[in-house]
Amino acid sequence: MAQRERVWRVVEEVLERIRPRDSEIGEALRVYSIIRDRLSRGFPHDVFHIDLYGSIAKGTALSGDLDLDVFVLIPREYGKRWIRENFVRIAREALGDIEAEERYAEHPYLRARIGGFEIDIVPALRISIASEAITAADRTPFHTEYVRRMLKGDLGDHVRLLKKFMKGVGVYGAEIRVGGFSGYVAELLVISLGGFVEVLESASRWRPPVVIIPPGAEDKVSMSEALRIFRGSPLVIPDPVDVRRNAGAAVTLRKLSEFIVASRLFLEKPTKYFFEPVEINESMVERAIEIHSYRGTCTVFIEISLGRNAPDNIWGELRSLSRRIYNILESENYPVLRRDEYWDEESGEALIAIEMLACSTREPLEIKGPPAWVNNSVDFIEKQLGMGYGFWIDDSGRLMGVRRRERSAIEAIEAIIKAGTPKDIKTMIRISVNPREVIDRWIDKPGFKEWVYTLLTSVPRYMAHV
């Protein structure tokens, strides 16, 4: 158990820093009561309920990250349309001089900022059981209630540790950009498996598809049923407040795998860096450029300009363009390795990075033709001879040849973008294969240093301290 001890020494040190101080909680609750008082001017008590949900309410919030989810519960009979047409107007009037920015998820909602706190003011329909939910927000009260009931003793701290770990290793967040674990999933894992280390130990033995049945769901759905209903999901966690829903649906196979790997690495050599990866500074980015150059691969950076839309929509389109470019290059036999995307919400500009073994142009390609005995074998031969490249027959009787590429990878990318892009992608600004040039232009954008460091080195941030 020396291993467990080493793990706990790290964990206890981290916990000191991530558990919010009483004064911090007090301050958050003070902000909440201000917001609540204002809102009740527009949403009177006899008709509406105003309540605090989310991590503060559940006792799972991280110090320095006490964001408030203030819900306005609206009588069910008012319906979605009433919310869409009235909620933002009434809430703005009620908030008075507290400024709030309009945002959009399934409904419009408001985000206010007061003294370092980010407060989301969210409308939801008041329903009697979670399965009646019309939007995801409608289920939140049930989730909060479930978690409060199940998180006994110090389990809230275990959730804090797990969320901090998931953030540190880059798998936290159910939004499309991440495709990872939501706070609720982290809570369900701790509740189901018993604690932080137990979750990591379990994860280090996971083999997808992973099925976890939380307490309260066991009598409503069996493992094999859940696996059948949510076939195709790498992570299946029937939501205990509505078992027809998979709480783990957002988690991609890639993020699940990253979590498995991080769990194994942490349990083997526990360090605080899994929770608190080092800041990536400019000199580390400089070193990353050198490492990339030593690796000898070539990364193409495509800078594009985007329209305005909900983040999940923008990310969906950015990923779809990136995937299309990658797949076409791959089908034309360019030696592509991987793709990655970066989006700066502020400027509305994005980067697609395609790493290839080499970008140099017009190398010859191996062409595998049909076996000699299939009907169209002579067509292949005539095409090869017509182009002046010849053919041969290999030991298995297959026709073979080479061809020169008709266009460089960069010409191919330009043609793909010219042929049409998703609707919110406006224009391609430029293509570059020089990381330094790209870094000079983007280095001050939020999160860019972290993104480009990981891209260029292929070292996860939690290993960047070494």
Next chain:
Amino acid sequence: MAQRERVWRVVEEVLERIRPRDSEIGEALRVYSIIRDRLSRGFPHDVFHIDLYGSIAKGTALSGDLDLDVFVLIPREYGKRWIRENFVRIAREALGDIEAEERYAEHPYLRARIGGFEIDIVPALRISIASEAITAADRTPFHTEYVRRMLKGDLGDHVRLLKKFMKGVGVYGAEIRVGGFSGYVAELLVISLGGFVEVLESASRWRPPVVIIPPGAEDKVSMSEALRIFRGSPLVIPDPVDVRRNAGAAVTLRKLSEFIVASRLFLEKPTKYFFEPVEINESMVERAIEIHSYRGTCTVFIEISLGRNAPDNIWGELRSLSRRIYNILESENYPVLRRDEYWDEESGEALIAIEMLACSTREPLEIKGPPAWVNNSVDFIEKQLGMGYGFWIDDSGRLMGVRRRERSAIEAIEAIIKAGTPKDIKTMIRISVNPREVIDRWIDKPGFKEWVYTLLTSVPRYMAHV
């Protein structure tokens, strides 16, 4: 039938040139009678039989290629050992001032040359049925007898056409160097399928494994039995004089496929060049160097020095070394395309050519690791991080990375050869990636121009006239 007419116009013109003139046959028979008279001094009539077998005896010889197979049939009870210990000595004494060179197949035999004719003087045991054969030569009298009986009318001319076609397209010869069709197989195909064009039409529809049951074998073996007995052979032709033997055993899948393709191409656009490919001259070789340079691939030529041994042994070792080099390069992810070998019997030197998409050194390689969830996934990660190359996880949860090559293809080849070569391969002379340099040294060796032209252009000789 306009197509058949075009075929026949070509075929008739070729036939004029390949059918031996009476004077040529007369001259060959005169040489035979000289040899026969001399041999009977050492192998008297009352004990031995001396006879002429092979293509002249069967009426299938090609003009200008009237090689004589003179057999000395030896009483079976003398056995192999008697042959090995006495045949060459007695034959040499009997031939007197006719010089003959000792050669080796299953037994030692003699090769003499008289006025443009090559005469093989071959010992065989006299047996009563072919299945009693101890060596391949023992079956020859039965083959000759079978073919003489079956080749009616002008079918001898059809065999001449087929043999000439097979030579022209490079698939004639059962020796290991070629791995193609023997004269006897060409005869069996014409006998079984009815004529030259019929063989080609049939071949253009073949799909391996191909089974042909010649007349006289049908009542001894069925198609499905033959397929079962000779499983793994691409061409199955039960020998009508001994159906337990596959007359087509020497034909490799590659040569069978080359014959299929050549048959299709000929029937589509018949030309005399399939029978009589153009001579490859120095200016064509010059052009081939340019074509190869335009293709953009890189061919490594390995010059080696060989010992003396029977050609089939030498070829076996040369191929085995070539295959080993190719397989190791492929397993180390070098972009190998194909391999080919050239052997100059005279000088005992050989070339192995390995064509690759590129030879340039130390490009990075894509490394596919295990899925994140298998037991040893952390080992892969630690290895990658330890070497400074990093890793990432792809959408399917698989660990991925890159590595630089540890050695260039040429360094790899040098190491493979240093690690040991088959016994008759003495030394590596040099490695070159410059075709012109290699050609300058080898151009005058017999058959080299043809070999290097096909290698560098990937155009079969029967297409080289275009």
